[in-house]
Amino acid sequence: MQKSYPLDIESIRSLGLDAWRQSYEAPLNGREFQRIYELVAASYMAALPPKSPDSALYWAGVSQYKSINMIAQNLFCHMSLEVLRKRGVRVIIKAREMDASEAQSALSRQRSIDGYGLYKPSAKAFLLEAWRTVRTNWGVSGAWRGLLCGSYRKGAICIVGARVHKELRKYAEETGSEPICLRPFLFVQKMPRLSGAEESSLQDFAERFISGVVSREPAAREFLGEAFRAQLLSACGDVMRAYHNTFRILKKWKPGELLASPIGNLSHRVFASAWRNAGGKVTGFPHGNAPFASAPMGMQSNGSFLVLDKFVGACEGEKFLKSEALLNYKTGLESPETQMSCFRDSLYKPVFEKLQAAPGPKDASPRKVMLIGFPMDYIYYPYLIEYNTMSFLHFELSLIEALKKAGYEVIYKAHPDTMSELGNLYKDRVDRIETGRFESVYQQADCLLFPHLHSSTFGFAMMTNHPIVLMFDENMNWLHKEVRPLLEKRCAFVKAASDDKGRIGFNPEDLSAAIKRSPSVIDHEIIRRFALK
Numbered sequence: 001m002q003k004s005y006p007l008d009i010e011s012i013r014s015l016g017l018d019a020w021r022q023s024y025e026a027p028l029n030g031r032e033f034q035r036i037y038e039l040v041a042a043s044y045m046a047a048l049p050p051k052s053p054d055s056a057l058y059w060a061g062v063s064q065y066k067s068i069n070m071i072a073q074n075l076f077c078h079m080s081l082e083v084l085r086k087r088g089v090r091v092i093i094k095a096r097e098m099d100a101s102e103a104q105s106a107l108s109r110q111r112s113i114d115g116y117g118l119y120k121p122s123a124k125a126f127l128l129e130a131w132r133t134v135r136t137n138w139g140v141s142g143a144w145r146g147l148l149c150g151s152y153r154k155g156a157i158c159i160v161g162a163r164v165h166k167e168l169r170k171y172a173e174e175t176g177s178e179p180i181c182l183r184p185f186l187f188v189q190k191m192p193r194l195s196g197a198e199e200s201s202l203q204d205f206a207e208r209f210i211s212g213v214v215s216r217e218p219a220a221r222e223f224l225g226e227a228f229r230a231q232l233l234s235a236c237g238d239v240m241r242a243y244h245n246t247f248r249i250l251k252k253w254k255p256g257e258l259l260a261s262p263i264g265n266l267s268h269r270v271f272a273s274a275w276r277n278a279g280g281k282v283t284g285f286p287h288g289n290a291p292f293a294s295a296p297m298g299m300q301s302n303g304s305f306l307v308l309d310k311f312v313g314a315c316e317g318e319k320f321l322k323s324e325a326l327l328n329y330k331t332g333l334e335s336p337e338t339q340m341s342c343f344r345d346s347l348y349k350p351v352f353e354k355l356q357a358a359p360g361p362k363d364a365s366p367r368k369v370m371l372i373g374f375p376m377d378y379i380y381y382p383y384l385i386e387y388n389t390m391s392f393l394h395f396e397l398s399l400i401e402a403l404k405k406a407g408y409e410v411i412y413k414a415h416p417d418t419m420s421e422l423g424n425l426y427k428d429r430v431d432r433i434e435t436g437r438f439e440s441v442y443q444q445a446d447c448l449l450f451p452h453l454h455s456s457t458f459g460f461a462m463m464t465n466h467p468i469v470l471m472f473d474e475n476m477n478w479l480h481k482e483v484r485p486l487l488e489k490r491c492a493f494v495k496a497a498s499d500d501k502g503r504i505g506f507n508p509e510d511l512s513a514a515i516k517r518s519p520s521v522i523d524h525e526i527i528r529r530f531a532l533k
Contacts, residue, residue: 004090004097009376009393009421011092017397017425024394026502027083028076030385030475036079036217037072037382043212044068045332047205053277056194056240056247057201062333063239063269065303067114073380074112075213078104078223108227113235115266119242121189129183136163136181158182160268161261167285168259170343171312179259184271187246194240202240206232239270246274255280262287263304272307284308286318287456303331310339315346317530324480329383348531352463352524360465361446364519369403369469370411370434370445371396372457376418385475386498387452395451395496395504399471400429402508403449408515411445413438442466447518450491452476462490463527467518471496471506486526492518 005027006012012020048061084091085100093103111117157179159168172179194202209232210224258275260268263284272282284304305311305326313319319342326334374392381387403410410430414422419435426433434441438457442448447467450458461468470491475498479487492514496506 003088004092005084006092007103008093008378009389009423009425011095012393013423013425014095015092021394021397024390024501024503026390027080027087029500029502030380030388030391030498031500032079033072033076033380033388034382034385036076037069037380039216040072040075040213041068041331041382043209043216044071046212047208048333049201049205051333053247056198056243057205057236059243059270059273059277060236060239061205062303062306063243063266063273064114064236065269065306065331065333066264066266067112067235069302069380069382070114071112072382074107074110075220075223076380078107079219081107082219104222108223108225111231112228113231115239116231116235118235118266119185119188119191119238121191125185126189129186133181133183133186136183140178140180156180157257157259158255159259159261160184160271161259161265165261165285166347167312167314168261170347171259171283171285174344182258182271184246184267187249187271187274188242190245191238191241192244192248194237194244198240199237202233202236205236239266242267242270243274246271247278250274250278250280253278258282259285260308261285263307264302269304269307276307276309281309282307283310283312285312286314286322303333305338306331306333306335308338309335310341313340313342314348315531316342316533318342321480321483321530346532348459348463348527351460352527352532355460355463356465358443358465360522361467361519363446366408366446366467366515366518368409368411368444368446369449369515370413370442370447371399371403371430371449372413372438372451372455373415373422374451375415376421383478384452384454385473386502386504387454387476388502391498391502391504392451394502395471396426397429398504398506399449399451399511400426402506402511404429405508406512406515413441447515449515451496453487459531463524463531465522467515467522468492469494469511469514469518471504471511473497473504483526483530486523486529488521489523490521490526492521 004015006015006020044061049055049058051058081091081100081104089100090097091100091103157175157177159179159181161168163179163181168179206229210229213224214221255275255278258272258280260272260282261284263269263272276282311322313322319340323340374396376389376393378389400410412426412430412433414433414435434444439460442461442464447469448461449469450461451471453470468491470493472493473496494506494510494514496504498504
């Protein structure tokens with residue numbers, strides 16, 4: 001390991017990409033992150049009070065379920081920095097070198113709790129949300145007038161999220177409804193104070209949670225100190241107050257059905273929790289075009305299902321896989337009443353039919369390979385070992401090198417969320433960097449190379465006639481037993497494996513062989529089984 005350890009892409013660029021790649025090894029690997037995540041999750045859930053509509057603390061905890069991953073990640077980073085400090089290794093952040101202890105101090109000030117600083121009521125914020133309510137409901141049977149005047153159509157279907165999402169449009173079409181868009185922040189402009197009993201229960205929750213983690217991982221004591229405790233109390237207290245006020249208003253409304261998309265948004269979860277407990281029903285939807293992988297991530301591991309009465313899958317296949325995933329990967333807080341449903345007509349059918357009308361590559365021997373880029377967002381994900389920015393940066397560099405040595409033209413499809421972070425890092429290593437929408441540019445390549453399958457573009461690609469090569473690491477791709485054999489008939493698999501230093505390896509010869517074989521592996525049975533029914 002080098003004497004200076006970069007913690008971000010800007011610092012890697014300043015150190016030199018080749019030098020970093022040759023010496024890269026993670027201070028702690030992905031299996032250690034998984035251990036920490038499971039410890040934090042168990043302590044968090046054990047500290048929550050019993051479920052009750054009147055327990056604002058319970059519903060704040062459910063709404064902030066994503067905090068588990070945030071806390072686990074920051075604790076993991078703190079412990080990684082401690083390893084570097086003990087080795088005498090300095091770190092580089094934003095191209096500035098510093099002691100690991102200084103980086104630990106900076107990390108302790110970062111946001112570790114979902115919702116910290118989110119709720120800041122003001123007259124300006126109220127007017128802005130009121131205007132957005134008017135704009136998003138323009139032409140919906142006078143909905144905006146009724147909302148702003150305090151009246152409400154009893155039992156009406158409402159939306160939190162974007163009306164333009166195709167899932168919401170499809171649901172409105174199938175139910176013949178004209179949903180009203182609501183803005184959750186309109187309901188939290190007057191935040192009540194917590195009662196003495198609630199303040200006490202919040203303090204107890206913080207104490208139980210922190211002591212639960214520290215008792216099993218003493219190295220967490222420093223990170224989970226007073227600064228963390230203050231952040232936890234502040235964020236949870238704000239969410240409790242937001243829940244209280246939203247619940248108070250909705251109790252007067254006698255709410256009907258709420259369509260929530262995206263449900264990962266904290267303000268949407270708080271609103272949905274209050275809506276359910278005020279007597280309404282909450283319906284959630286999937287995201288993207290990936291009904292083929294029943295991985296224990298996404299809606300399961302981020303707690304989205306905890307605030308839903310009903311989940312509407314894009315098709316029968318997705319309904320089946322999500323139901324199976326919920327049976328196998330539980331948080332312990334699920335509601336047994338959650339109903340699994342799906343659209344009458346598959347949301348993917350018209351997409352598949354359109355893509356099937358487009359021919360695949362003419363050349364039976366692929367020469368142009370499009371590498372689908374990883375989101376370089378510095379987030380760690382539970383259950384997916386080494387699914388993180390640094391491991392994938394190292395992995396992508398190895399893939400690019402192998403492709404170029406084998407004589408392929410390489411098109412790098414940058415992830416839209418982190419194009420600015422990656423910048424021109426690969427400029428001199430690939431033939432072209434493509435920043436357009438995947439759906440608009442995939443035909444530039446003869447073969448699509450996916451380093452993993454946890455991408456909404458993967459589902460879309462599966463419905464095309466393009467050859468696909470999938471790098472498959474058993475520790476990173478959790479598949480339902482019915483999916484694996486069908487997936488192998490649609491994609492040419494290449495075995496990949498992570499080591500104990502956080503590096504993902506593969507055999508370059510296997511990659512070349514898979515690319516050559518990929519045009520003969522285009523069987524859409526998996527689409528017919530899991531996307532069209």
